[in-house]
Amino acid sequence: MITQDGTPKDFGPLVYAFTGNGNVAHGALEIFKELPHEFVPAKDLEKIVNDKNPNLKKLYATQLAVNDYIISKDGNRPLESLQDYFAHPEKYQSNFHQAIAPFVNCVVTGAYWDKRYPRTLTDQQLKEIQQSQQKGIIKAGKMMSLADIVCDIKGAFECLSHSTSVDDGYFYYDAQKNEEHKNPEGKGIQVMGIDILPAELPIESSQYFSEKLYPFIQQMVTQPANIPFDQLPTLLRHSTITDQGKLTEAHQGLQNLLKHNNAHGVQKKTVLLLGSGMVSAPLVEHLARRPDVNIVVASNVTEEAKALVSNYYNVESVPLDISNHQHLSHLVAKADVVVR
Numbered sequence: 001m002i003t004q005d006g007t008p009k010d011f012g013p014l015v016y017a018f019t020g021n022g023n024v025a026h027g028a029l030e031i032f033k034e035l036p037h038e039f040v041p042a043k044d045l046e047k048i049v050n051d052k053n054p055n056l057k058k059l060y061a062t063q064l065a066v067n068d069y070i071i072s073k074d075g076n077r078p079l080e081s082l083q084d085y086f087a088h089p090e091k092y093q094s095n096f097h098q099a100i101a102p103f104v105n106c107v108v109t110g111a112y113w114d115k116r117y118p119r120t121l122t123d124q125q126l127k128e129i130q131q132s133q134q135k136g137i138i139k140a141g142k143m144m145s146l147a148d149i150v151c152d153i154k155g156a157f158e159c160l161s162h163s164t165s166v167d168d169g170y171f172y173y174d175a176q177k178n179e180e181h182k183n184p185e186g187k188g189i190q191v192m193g194i195d196i197l198p199a200e201l202p203i204e205s206s207q208y209f210s211e212k213l214y215p216f217i218q219q220m221v222t223q224p225a226n227i228p229f230d231q232l233p234t235l236l237r238h239s240t241i242t243d244q245g246k247l248t249e250a251h252q253g254l255q256n257l258l259k260h261n262n263a264h265g266v267q268k269k270t271v272l273l274l275g276s277g278m279v280s281a282p283l284v285e286h287l288a289r290r291p292d293v294n295i296v297v298a299s300n301v302t303e304e305a306k307a308l309v310s311n312y313y314n315v316e317s318v319p320l321d322i323s324n325h326q327h328l329s330h331l332v333a334k335a336d337v338v339v340r
Contacts, residue, residue: 003036006056011141013054015045016061017104019120019156024149025063025110032108035059042068045103049139062104069096069120089117097125102138106145113156120156126189127175134176144189151195163195245313271295272335274320276305283339288312298331 007014016032018025036058040048048060062068067079073093079085085092101107101121113120132138148160159173161180172181174188181188194200219233229243241251271287273280276299287293295312298320299305305317321327332338 002059003057007059009056011105012139013048013051013056014059014106015048015104016059017042017100017107018061018063018110019107020110020112020150021063022110022112025108028108028110028147028149029061029063032059032061037061039063042100045100049103049142064100069094069099070118071095092118094118094120094122094125096120097129101125101129101143102132104143105141106147107143107157108147109150109152109156111150111156113150113152119158121158123158123175123178126159126173127178130175130188146189146191148191148193149197151193151197153193157191159189160191160193163193164191166194166196166200169194242313245309245316268292268294268314269336270334272331272338273297274338274340275299276301276308276317281308284308284312284315288315296331296335 018029018032037060038058039061042062042064045060045062048054066082066085070079070085070092071077071094072079073091076095079092109120111120126143129138129143133140133142146157146159148155148157151160151163153160153162159175161173164170169192170190172183172186172188172190173179174181174186176187179188184190216233216235219236223232223236229237229240229248232240238250240248241254242248247254269292271293273283273295276297280297284295284297287295291314293314295309295315297305297309297315297317299308299317300320300322302317302319309315309317318331320331
């Protein structure tokens with residue numbers, strides 16, 4: 001439809017600005033790229049918007065970098081060093097309301113922000129934009145919509161005062177009156193802040209996925225709990241990452257990553273638990289929650305001990321013969337704490 005009929009002439013070329021360079025931003029960009037489009041650098045936005053004969057049969061977009069809208073407070077100089085900005089954000093301010101907002105119709109946010117850094121657009125700056133639109137200085141339709149996918153409440157874009165729901169995704173903010181409303185015909189910017197948006201699936205996808213998964217769920221719940229791994233149905237066997245507390249053969253490559261993470265993490269402590277009776281279960285459950293602990297359950301009741309440790313990745317069982325002093329001494333020597 002865009003290629004054939006073009007976008008509304010009253011709005012001129014439709015321009016989208018994307019912030020961020022992570023998974024959230026790339027996901028939004030992936031969807032956008034399904035439409036007829038052209039990406040342009042931020043410095044060319046003004047030229048495109050003021051073109052006397054614009055091409056309306058495609059959308060325009062720019063993926064913003066920090067230096068496209070962050071300037072120094074001292075002399076309004078362009079950002080020269082990202083390292084200095086990250087280390088001393090108090091020395092900088094946003095020029096988004098002058099450099100970007102007058103030339104884009106919609107902003108899609110995917111950038112990280114925290115309170116140490118200047119807001120991309122304050123309510124006061126948005127008020128100035130809306131006043132300029134009312135005077136005809138900024139063209140109609142510019143900065144008319146904000147899709148805050150990261151949903152930073154009162155964050156980079158101060159006008160996002162609260163999250164919105166999937167069923168009621170938008171509200172409108174009139175910065176001149178400092179009022180929010182739900183009237184699509186009223187004045188102000190349209191704001192979306194659905195906090196679960198990056199994880200949301202269309203209902204058709206959910207239904208399709210459920211239909212395909214359901215037969216295998218039936219297989220899983222009807223299989224005996226102690227069925228040997230090699231007797232599982234082929235698909236369930238291929239999708240299993242761990243069995244009996246160990247990585248399956250197809251996923252042994254993950255072992256190196258686990259070793260790497262442990263090497264750079266907290267040194268684990270070993271707790272030796274002598275016995276696997278009823279009082280042992282609560283202790284195992286409590287200690288197994290700690291990522292810095294490995295638990296060894298030593299018991300002369302083998303099946304009971306195996307059942308006790310079966311649900312935990314950091315708990316193992318070993319046989320115990322209390323009369324074998326050499327073996328017992330070996331277990332105690334390897335432990336940091338012994339519980340009996």
